[in-house]
Amino acid sequence: MPRNSKHSRHSHHAEAMRRDITSVAARLMAEEGIASYGFAKRKAAKQLGVPASEVLPGNQEIETALRDYMALYQEDELRERLALLRRDALEIMRLLEAFQPYLTGAVLDGSAGRYADAEIEVFADSPKDVEIFLLNKGICFEHADNRHNGSRAGPNQPEARLRVEGGDTTVQLSIYPHSLERIRRRNPHTGEVAGRANAAAVAKLLESP
Secondary structure (H helix, E strand, C coil), X not given: CCHHHXXXXXXXXXXXXXHHHHHHHHXXXXXXXXXXXXXXXXXXXXHHCCCCCCCCCCHHHXXXXXXXXXXXXXXXXXXXXXXXXXXXXXXXXXXXXXXXXXXXCHHHHCCCCCCCCEEEEEECCCHHHHXXXXXXCCCCEEECCCCCXXXXXXXXXXXXXXXXXXXXXXXXXXXXXXXXXXXXXXXXXXXXXXXXXXXXXXXXXXXXX
């Protein structure tokens, strides 16, 4: 058998496995609420009986497949869920107006899944300022892991993260110093610059059909 033919068959097999892992990982994230791309890929490979090796797809491939899956199988459910998340986020943003709030993440870009929370960035001299403000307003919150979506600690990471009760949903609040307001953070999975929107922009999103 020609060597090139054998290599070609191996490449086709590896590519087919890569597509299968991508598809299963996307389904797991959509249906089970798995947030970690790496864990979803490893679980998908295990289900398919494929060793976790070089055939594992990249995060951007999973991201694309996840959007396609949700659009195909969860469209109506997620449209209602997205509107609810944005309404609750806007309510919190208006409450926290003094801290320059921005909506970011999946609720902003429209890719929020069944288990997603709204993600809001705020800016303050100290996280305590935000915490005291919430306490004075009678808003329930709890401290969350400061490592977000698998991102490593670094100079542009939030000083604190809070889980805030926002109506019928939960809001993930990341508190940064004022000096970082102009810094545009990147999606920890894809490396792309993450979008963000102020309260006025979120209100316009809610007005859209």
